Amino acid sequence: MEKFNDIYQRAVERKGSTQMLQQLLAKPASKRQLVALSDDDWLEEFTRKVFQSGFYWSVINSKWAGFREVFWQFSVEKLLMMPPDMLEQKASDERIVRNYKKVKTIPENAFMIHEVTQQHGSFSQFIADWPSEDIIGLWAYLKKHGARLGGNTGPYTLRALGKDTFLLSRDVESYLRAHKIIDGGLQTKKSLTAAQAFFNELQQQSGLSMQELSLIIAYSVGDNRVGISQQQ
Template structure:
């Protein structure tokens, strides 16, 4: 496994230093995440779920309709959706009428309500999660959330501003080139190896998971 500075230089050689820097995203501070209202986490979960396997631009264009249909994603109200509400929502032309994904809004509202009850707020929970165990957070989203496994959970965390890496094909290609994994990581062993590599690169570079992830992505085809 290369030192992170070597990987950064590979990215610079491919994109030029300005190009590398322009590609970087920076996570929010823990204080900013802690202050985010619970409804914004549910909204972002929902957007990522509906964009999965669908045209992102269509969902984005329809988003004001989603906000209206789900009453601003208030987690208390969404957690209490009943059959009559689902009947109305699957016929609501303001949103993408996908029954299982609509059901996931309620299930994730319950999940976030539980998190808020346990930790004071969803923001406090996410802000307090240790970066060095990011893969543990992904596992928790998959187990306790609804339709938040795989890339959906990763994009939710990234769009929430939480320090994160996304296992895009480019990132996986770099991880394979470094001998960390031999394929997209799905097993607990491979996920632990990926986390360990990111932790090492954080120590070497002082950069966030988000920045490291973007640099890995542009360092290879």
């Protein structure tokens, strides 16, 4: 297994300098910032990521104001009281992307959030308390108890709202396979456990967040074009 310093130096070389690489990195939110998020914030971002999966993100984003209007700004409390026939009406509203199967996830994920809040005080507290050294356990929880939150949907939501997590992007997956850290299916328990162990080891070596490590690995390989040119 490569050492963190080797990965980091390759990312520096590919991006032009240490300063340029550092400009591309971002830290996750603090625990205090995470706890400040509302249950409604989580439901909105889960829904956004569910709809972005398989669609052009720009299409979903262009209609997002309509989504917020139709679904009461993603109020968990209001959506839990919504009768089934009203959901069908909302699913056909022209202000949103009309996909009934995905629309059904909204009350389902609202219920999941509500159940967690009953047990932990708030959904954000539950997320903030989950240790990043077992972030795949949180991914598994979202997949099991949520609706359409498996694969990268749950992890991308966590990243979007600031929870420290690595992502199995194409560049990260390519790295893990090239270095024989994973083989077989990406989402198998064996592969996920191996990926988590690898990131935990890198974190011990570097002291960086899972998010920063994930970005550094991605920038050290592949065809990503997010670097800043040396002339800028």
